Amino acid sequence: MDFLRPASWEEALAAKAAHPTAVPIAGGTDVMVEINFDHRRPEYLLDLNRIGDLYEWEVGEDSVRLGASVPYTRIMENLRAELPGLALASHTVASPQIRNRGGVGGNLGTASPAGDAHPALLASGAEVEVESAERGTRLIPIDEFYKGVKRNALQPDELIRAVHVKKADGPQQFSKVGTRNAMVIAVCAFGLALHPETRTVRTGIGSAAPTPVRAKAAEEFLNAALEEGGFWDNGKIITPSVAKQFADLCSAACNPIDDVRGTASYRRHAVGVMARRTLTWTWESYRGARRTTEGAA
């Protein structure tokens, strides 16, 4: 095994181009587990810890450009207003020790369906900034990023540099099922974001299909129901039948398996429950915000 220690992003891209089999390592919270257990013996480890700009973020007009290695701890502390869904999801990642090391770039690189960041990224809307020495930068929409169980849209010579996450324009929520609060790989997870500016709702489902997915049929149904009932304007409570139909459609968007963490039917059920709850929480928050801004009781 060789340990490559590029001091700059350009050097890292050159190293990845020269050694396409090199495994990038940043927080190490996935890669080191595989090495410790002898599940993986990469020819090259490509250490990204020395590349400072991977640890930085910029808050722009519409989105946040989040460096691939920004630890979850920093996201929780600094980006709760701009990226509430991702901040909530970050807080459910493992433990303080892991959150101090791991970041969204690693979640995307590993592309496990159980990665906690994925539902939040899908719900808020995001683009993954990847780069290769030969072809330069490209932005991959999050909906086209996940290709299969632990497979993503990266080419062998590409590295993840950042993720551009849309700034919240409304309430966002994240919910995760596990046996305890900390140190849990999601049995299943659900992210939901209201987008009042476009009058749309977006979702993200984790750990209940081969890849993280959106519940598109559920989103379309809810968008139409909210529009039809004038909910965005009148701020009424969402009808229980609408919430139930939305939850059922979210369950139907799952394609889970039975495994040690839970059965397929439990996952389908739990995703429906989380969909209904996160919709209620976010909608109540939207109604509350409307009341505040309009100054009415």
Place this chain on the structure above:
Amino acid sequence: MRVNFTVNGRPQEADDVWEGESLLYVLRERLGLPGSKNACEQGECGSCTVRLDGVPVCSCLVAAGQVEGREVVTVEGLADYAKQRAEHGGCASGACGTSLQDAQQWAAKGQDSQTGEGTELSPIQQAFIDAGAVQCGFCTPGLLVAADEMLERNPNPTDADIREALSGNLCRCTGYEKIMDAVRLAAARQSEGV
């Protein structure tokens, strides 16, 4: 490969390090510092917790090569680290720290290891002894490092703060209540300046 880094305030060099080796392995097997414990090797248990540039991390998940030029504090250096922090607000001069030999031989050697009397202990270590928070002791080093860091950041933690800060450290004796007592005790003593 060779790795140069700072351990407990002193520069160290580890030779013949395998590229896939963890920081934990380097500390225990190459530098002779077995205080950080090796249990799950997957970041689940927290018993290998050390400070890396001040931040608590699982040393089993840090590749050895990643610590080149960086600073690590292990449980063996915790007493001195806490002392420097209390007296000088940290170790800026580089004159403090715990030598490798002292760290390797570190033991609660005072007149009485049961009460810690006459021993150089950090406040959190003394609180663990006084509160009876040590059972088999395997999880203790990781808990000490994590708890000490929390008290540095948050001198007046709520119970929820303590639970969250220690949520990555498992005690399979399940002695959590006494551990909570110990951290509360250390926090109370810290705020009273005892």
